[in-house]
Amino acid sequence: MSKAVVVNRQTLFLRPDSSRVVVRPFKPATEPRDLNPTDKTRANLIVDRVLALEPQAADLLLADVLENFEGRHRNLLATFEARAKEMEEAFAPHTVFSPTQRQLIGAYFLNEYSFEASALFNPSIVAHPDQSGVPEGSRRFVLSLRAVGEGHVSSLTFRTGLIAPDGGVEIEPTARLASTPTIQTPLSGSPDESVELSFSADQHISERVIFPVTPAQSNGIEDARFVEFETEENEEKTFCATYTAYSGKAIRSELLQTSDFISFKMTPLTGTAAMNKGMALFPRKIDGRYAMIGRQDNENLYLIYSDDLHEWNGGQAILRPKFPWEFVQMGNCGSPIELDEGWLLLTHGVGPVRRYAIGAALLDKKDPSKVLARSRDPLVRPEKSEREGYVPNVVYTCGGMRHGELIILPYAVCDTVSNFSTIRISELLQTLDG
Known part of the structure; x- marks a missing residue:
């Protein structure tokens, strides 16, 4: 039996607010x-x-x-x-x-x-591009969330907060108002359907709402997985997010890019591997190529390489359902997190009665197709107090973040509200079986 990991759940629930319109x-x-x-x-x-x-x-x-x-x-x-x-x-x-x-x-x-009248869930976290004035040992962050309103239409909304040296999380107050961006690139003038959006710099980040703007997104921008992508020396930071565009009839993966969370570019991903949900980009190139984790067959996780950030084909299955808590299917829970020991990949598994749980796998640093270890038992599963909601028996995340020796893990409860937990990296690695 694997050793149980200590997951410190916080009582910081982010709930949908129907007054935000x-x-x-x-x-x-x-x-x-x-x-x-x-x-x-x-x-x-x-x-x-x-x-x-x-x-x-x-x-x-x-x-x-x-x-x-x-x-x-x-x-x-x-x-x-x-x-x-x-x-x-x-x-x-x-x-x-x-x-x-x-x-x-x-x-x-x-x-x-009312864009978040029904749910505020599936969070993803990255370091804020502006760390000025942050106390030593703390870190300011940006949290993205999937908001759902009338007609189950999903949009992308944001929060900011501070992580204390001990992993405690504080969320800044939410702006009273909410605004959609200005579309900078005419849709008809963009042959690859890319769109450029911008907000006013004087708007608080929680005021900025990215609502569907193209026909392919008309019924939702779902489950953005943000990552700070390592760029060339002296280039400004780039934050990338893969997400699912849903038209009401079809899905496809798309890419969101920003350096400041004020201006954004949205571009469809192409290729055979991009016609599925749940793609997550590695935070840097591996051997000179972009790398992605995706699920192409509704069951297994694949490693995909590409020379072009916007085109993804093929892939190699590296993780298949193995333990009872993931027998139905597996998926990724955000971009891999780089550790000294390898790439930490958070995963989700679906078990009996479609109960979702969160686990992890450790991939080789140089060759991520090699799985060094994985969770025999889930790290986070629905507690009794977390089983009731829009979709019962679900915990889910679109990405955690390393903070010192901790993983900061925002996660959704029953596709309704979001919370935070912290996991000590050394304890987490001890629970993984080779």
């Missing part, structure tokens, strides 16, 4: 209501109704809208203007609009969305 485009059907091509679209009719208002009535209506919504969003009038610009096709039969009319029309084509 963003505004999203609302677009009624723009096709004629019947086969008569002279019929106006619903969008045209809404514009007509706004234009029919007396100027004083329009002013009062806009004032009422602002009174109800302005405290819930930044720069609401500018948001209305931007939405009106996007709806220019609805203005075709019209000519001149007053500022109030444009702003009202923009308001009519938006709706609020």
Whole structure:
């Protein structure tokens, strides 16, 4: 029997908050209501109704809208203007609009969305790019989380916090407001479907929400696995995250890149290995090539190499279900963590009654296809207090982080809330069997 590892669970639960909202485009059907091509679209009719208002009535209506919504969003009038610009096709039969009319029309084509009303889960953690002012022995971090709202649409949200020398975790207060980014690259002008996004630098990181922006992502940006990628000397830090884009019918893996968590680039991954969930990038090249852990057959974990960060093919199966807690399937729980002893790969396994648990494997430093040791028993499994939620009997993480001699492990409980635990590396390695 393997030696039991001591997992120190903290009581720092991050729960979904339905009061956090963003505004999203609302677009009624723009096709004629019947086969008569002279019929106006619903969008045209809404514009007509706004234009029919007396100027004083329009002013009062806009004032009422602002009174109800302005405290819930930044720069609401500018948001209305931007939405009106996007709806220019609805203005075709019209000519001149007053500022109030444009702003009202923009308001009519938006709706609020409570992006984390249902769940806040599947966290991933990396060191913050700015460590200035951090006490000695502590570390500031960025935590990414999968947020789920109405219709089970997933988006990406963030928190920041501080890890104390002893592994204690503090989370900074969440911003009251939430905002989606500006899309810098027109979707139609990007042949590889890549998109560039940016937020205002004066927004707190917890205010920044990356909501689906492409058709391939329309039903969700799921399970981002962040890693600080080792770049060439003197280059600025790069943070990469692999995630699943879900259209409602199909999935594919995509890559998110940022240096500051203000500007982001999202790019689809191509190749036979990218048509699956759960890819996780190694934090540096191995023998001059990019390396990835993925699952291509819904059961086993593969090691994949590539000369191109955006194209992934083939792969070698290196971990298959072996112990009862993982008989149904295995998956990775984030990017491998480099230790002196090898690459520490956190894994998840699915056992009886589809109970999810978290384990680990140790891969050879020079040749990660060699599995040196793995968990006979899970490191983290659902406690009795962690079994009830949106999806019962699940603990899950999208990535831990080394802090001195500890692994800081944020993890989700029942696909609903998130918590933290710490594991001493020396104790963890002792539990792994060769």
